[in-house]
Amino acid sequence: MNLVLRRVAAMAPALIGVVVCIFVLTRVLPGDPARTLAGDQADPSVVAKIRTDMGLDQPLHVQLVRYFSDLLHGDLGFAWHTGHSVTSDFASRLPATIELALVALLIALLAGIPLGVISATRRDRPVDHAGRVFSLLGASMPLFWLGLMVIVVFYNQLGWAPAPLGRVAEGVNPPTHLTGLYVLDSLLTGDLVALRSSLSHIIWPALCLATGSTAIIARMTRSAMLEVIGQDYVRTAVSKGLKPSVVTLKHALRNAAPVIVTVSGLQFGQLMGGAVITETVFTWPGIGSYVVQSVLATDYAPVQAFTLLAAVVYLAANLVVDLVNARLDPRIADA
Amino acid sequence: MKRTVLAIAAAAALAVSGCAANANSNGGGKEDAGDTLVAAYSEGGKTLDPAEANDVTSDTFVVAAYDQLVTYGRTEVDGKPKAKTDEIVPMLAESWQASADITSYTFKLRAGAKFQNGSPVTADAVVKSFAHIKASSSASFLYKMAGIAKVTKVDEHTVKIDLTAPNHLFLQILPMYSFSIIDMDTVAKNGGAKWLATNTAGSGPYSITKWDPATEASMTRNDGYWGDKPKLRQVSVKFIAEASNRVQLLRKGEVGLALEVPPKDVQSLKSADGVVIDSRASNKILFFAMNNNIKPFDDPRVRQAVSYAIPYEKLLNDVMKGEASPMKSAVASSTPGFSDAGYTYKHDLDKARALLAEAGLSKGFSFDFTLGSGFDDWNDDAVLIQAELAKIGVTMNIKKMARPQFLEALETKKVQSYITRWTSFVNDPGYHLGLLLTSQGSSNYANFSDPVVDKAWQQAATEPDVAKRNKLYGEAQQSINTKSPWAYLYEYNIVVAHRAGIDGYTSYPDGIVRFVQLSGTTK
Numbered sequence: 035m036n037l038v039l040r041r042v043a044a045m046a047p048a049l050i051g052v053v054v055c056i057f058v059l060t061r062v063l064p065g066d067p068a069r070t071l072a073g074d075q076a077d078p079s080v081v082a083k084i085r086t087d088m089g090l091d092q093p094l095h096v097q098l099v100r101y102f103s104d105l106l107h108g109d110l111g112f113a114w115h116t117g118h119s120v121t122s123d124f125a126s127r128l129p130a131t132i133e134l135a136l137v138a139l140l141i142a143l144l145a146g147i148p149l150g151v152i153s154a155t156r157r158d159r160p161v162d163h164a165g166r167v168f169s170l171l172g173a174s175m176p177l178f179w180l181g182l183m184v185i186v187v188f189y190n191q192l193g194w195a196p197a198p199l200g201r202v203a204e205g206v207n208p209p210t211h212l213t214g215l216y217v218l219d220s221l222l223t224g225d226l227v228a229l230r231s232s233l234s235h236i237i238w239p240a241l242c243l244a245t246g247s248t249a250i251i252a253r254m255t256r257s258a259m260l261e262v263i264g265q266d267y268v269r270t271a272v273s274k275g276l277k278p279s280v281v282t283l284k285h286a287l288r289n290a291a292p293v294i295v296t297v298s299g300l301q302f303g304q305l306m307g308g309a310v311i312t313e314t315v316f317t318w319p320g321i322g323s324y325v326v327q328s329v330l331a332t333d334y335a336p337v338q339a340f341t342l343l344a345a346v347v348y349l350a351a352n353l354v355v356d357l358v359n360a361r362l363d364p365r366i367a368d369a
Numbered sequence: 370m371k372r373t374v375l376a377i378a379a380a381a382a383l384a385v386s387g388c389a390a391n392a393n394s395n396g397g398g399k400e401d402a403g404d405t406l407v408a409a410y411s412e413g414g415k416t417l418d419p420a421e422a423n424d425v426t427s428d429t430f431v432v433a434a435y436d437q438l439v440t441y442g443r444t445e446v447d448g449k450p451k452a453k454t455d456e457i458v459p460m461l462a463e464s465w466q467a468s469a470d471i472t473s474y475t476f477k478l479r480a481g482a483k484f485q486n487g488s489p490v491t492a493d494a495v496v497k498s499f500a501h502i503k504a505s506s507s508a509s510f511l512y513k514m515a516g517i518a519k520v521t522k523v524d525e526h527t528v529k530i531d532l533t534a535p536n537h538l539f540l541q542i543l544p545m546y547s548f549s550i551i552d553m554d555t556v557a558k559n560g561g562a563k564w565l566a567t568n569t570a571g572s573g574p575y576s577i578t579k580w581d582p583a584t585e586a587s588m589t590r591n592d593g594y595w596g597d598k599p600k601l602r603q604v605s606v607k608f609i610a611e612a613s614n615r616v617q618l619l620r621k622g623e624v625g626l627a628l629e630v631p632p633k634d635v636q637s638l639k640s641a642d643g644v645v646i647d648s649r650a651s652n653k654i655l656f657f658a659m660n661n662n663i664k665p666f667d668d669p670r671v672r673q674a675v676s677y678a679i680p681y682e683k684l685l686n687d688v689m690k691g692e693a694s695p696m697k698s699a700v701a702s703s704t705p706g707f708s709d710a711g712y713t714y715k716h717d718l719d720k721a722r723a724l725l726a727e728a729g730l731s732k733g734f735s736f737d738f739t740l741g742s743g744f745d746d747w748n749d750d751a752v753l754i755q756a757e758l759a760k761i762g763v764t765m766n767i768k769k770m771a772r773p774q775f776l777e778a779l780e781t782k783k784v785q786s787y788i789t790r791w792t793s794f795v796n797d798p799g800y801h802l803g804l805l806l807t808s809q810g811s812s813n814y815a816n817f818s819d820p821v822v823d824k825a826w827q828q829a830a831t832e833p834d835v836a837k838r839n840k841l842y843g844e845a846q847q848s849i850n851t852k853s854p855w856a857y858l859y860e861y862n863i864v865v866a867h868r869a870g871i872d873g874y875t876s877y878p879d880g881i882v883r884f885v886q887l888s889g890t891t892k
Contacts, residue, residue, distance in 0.1 A: 065773030065774040065777055066773065067773070074791070075812065076507065077811045078780070080506055080509065083506045084506050087506065115582075117566040118567065118582075186613075186617070189617065189621075190620075197621070198618075199609070199614075200585070200607075204407070317607070317609045317610065319581070324583055327412065330772070
């Protein structure tokens with residue numbers, strides 16, 4: 035418990051640093067949000083009026099102080115390009131992104147770990163080579179291209195995937211709101227119609243999003259396993275006559291686990307970022323496509339809020355990784 | 370151990386679901402198709418406030434939810450409905466009368482018109498709506514441009530609008546969505562103008578029942594509408610950023626109508642089953658502006674030389690794939706009062722070389738060109754123009770810029786050359802030239818200043834006779850065409866792709882689809 039508290043307290047300076055950096059960066063970059071918001075035919079007086087409304091006529095330090103005071107009151111600012119507060123925009127979009135990232139992580143773990151284990155135990159055999167080719171392809175595939183290909187092939191040509199339009203099909207109601215995660219909500223309310231529809235909608239973007247992470251998790255699992263397999267205690271276990279599967283899963287994998295957990299944690303952060311592209315391609319109504327639009331509109335508040343959120347997610351993922359690793363290997367907790 | 374936990378969780382989930390009703394327990398929300406339409410737009414819009422809206426999606430919802438005092442007439446060109454912008458017809462005002470000196474107009478309001486909440490459209494609402502427009506950020510400059518001095522209530526159903534001076538733009542501007550009549554009492558009850566950003570209080574044919582800029586919006590027919598009953602009962606608008614997705618969804622019939630179809634997809638969609646491409650000339654123009662204050666573009670001969678070096682055919686055919694038409698004046702050819710007098714340019718490199726020699730630049734020169742991001746065709750155009758200019762010894766240095774920075778850079782009026790597009794929502798040379806090419810024009814970023822143009826424009830502004838006015842605008846255009854502050858690239862077509870069976874789409878200069886005019890079913 036002490037460890038958790040210490041770690042959470044240590045996050046504060048990092049977060050303040052992130053907020054100040056992104057605040058200054060967005061303001062230093064050229065491009066006037068009032069100008070963009072006003073549209074190209076607007077009169078200069080119109081632009082000036084919008085600038086005053088947005089508080090952009092104030093000196094930078096005044097704006098920064100105001101931003102921090104708003105943050106402390108739980109106010110993330112106003113998204114000019116949607117006409118809503120950032121908080122309400124986030125509330126309606128965040129669950130979609132979290133659900134997408136979680137499903138993608140699940141796919142990456144379910145596919146990546148076995149793939150890595152198999153590659154390691156059958157080193158330099160065809161399976162290993164195939165795994166390596168997949169890892170290379172998966173890690174280097176541009177996400178937007180992969181997404182467009184999936185839509186063209188599986189939606190347009192084969193008709194297996196549903197229309198890339200939102201989280202459930204047209205005519206299906208979203209499940210009763212409990213957590214905002216459609217798959218979980220429809221399970222909890224026993225809504226089979228919504229469950230089927232939301233699963234069929236999430237699986238394609240999640241598969242695309244998971245490709246890169248699957249490849250990296252498989253790679254890291256493989257090398258961690260190879261290192262462990264060479265150790266004395268594994269040889270001892272084998273010579274004791276234990277079954278190969280027991281040796282691999284119980285002795286080797288358990289000891290390779292900290293590396294895999296660390297990679298997976300980092301990958302979750304990556305997935306939230308990759309969602310920006312996947313969501314745009316699949317018209318997924320999450321935070322990613324929202325931030326893309328905010329950037330295009332030079333809308334500061336949502337971009338700042340997203341950066342802050344990303345920092346929190348990374349720090350939280352790191353914390354969880356450390357805690358899990360401490361459980362797996364008590365030496366880490368003492369260090 | 371693990372298995373028991375799972376089993377308990379599953380049992381609990383089943384227990385909960387057994388008794389609780391869920392969102393789809395009545396078999397889902399399937400509705401009858403037929404009088405419904407799904408449309409695909411590229412983005413979700415910014416506001417529903419008529420006086421603040423200035424993007425296609427926002428404007429579309431405003432036009433659906435609100436009425437104006439007057440509106441544009443309609444006509445048919447080649448069997449397809451099109452707005453007739455120089456004909457102003459009744460909407461909420463059933464008649465109007467101008468004073469003898471045309472400095473005031475008296476509007477008689479339609480008696481039966483009601484706002485969507487049932488309260489009648491009154492003179493008070495009109496007066497308050499105009500006050501809201503005057504106080505707005507976006508539309509206040511239109512209010513000024515219309516020359517409105519005072520709006521007063523004469524009686525319950527009569528409003529008098531006084532102008533600062535005779536102004537033919539007044540009736541032209543009035544039909545714009547910015548001048549929507551709002552139920553301001555409802556607005557006041559809900560806490561003021563801010564409420565209008567996400568809610569509507571109009572008398573229009575549709576009510577906006579759902580609007581989430583991230584995903585979709587729904588419009589439902591206003592059954593108490595005072596005018597012709599809209600044929601479509603329900604319109605849902607999906608916001609799909611990726612152009613290729615919009616195209617595929619249309620192709621598969623998942624959406625009935627799609628906007629912003631890229632030129633390369635237009636060709637393939639034309640041969641697709643059940644898809645109709647409505648591609649029509651618009652007054653949206655693209656031009657290559659040269660800053661008249663920066664050497665060597667301060668010499669008209671240099672600007673003319675550039676105009677002779679533009680590969681017009683390549684731009685139209687290779688870049689726009691035929692979805693654009695030649696531009697032959699600073700004013701679009703579909704704008705009433707258009708004149709191509711003085712326009713002599715075609716792709717002719719010898720002529721360009723001769724003009725450069727005359728200007729003392731026979732060895733050519735080098736200049737900076739600023740390319741704003743966001744539009745694929747601009748990029749292709751710039752590269753083609755660069756290649757042609759190289760043939761006459763002119764080096765064009767392309768400097769790329771993100772759109773927000775680009776708009777900001779233009780405002781400094783110090784950009785040496787750039788291309789940009791422009792749509793005059795008020796389809797009138799007075800509005801168009803006034804903003805873009807008069808010395809005082811707020812969007813005259815190329816610093817073109819010509820006494821002939823300024824004088825003609827000022828005289829035309831107060832000239833009530835259409836023929837005399839157009840003669841003045843013709844003189845202005847001739848002077849601009851000769852002095853060539855811009856090289857004219859092309860006039861865009863507005864492309865609306867829809868499924869066969871949808872009728873009534875009418876093309877307006879603002880490019881906004883009026884769903885109230887559509888009928889039919891998606892097939």
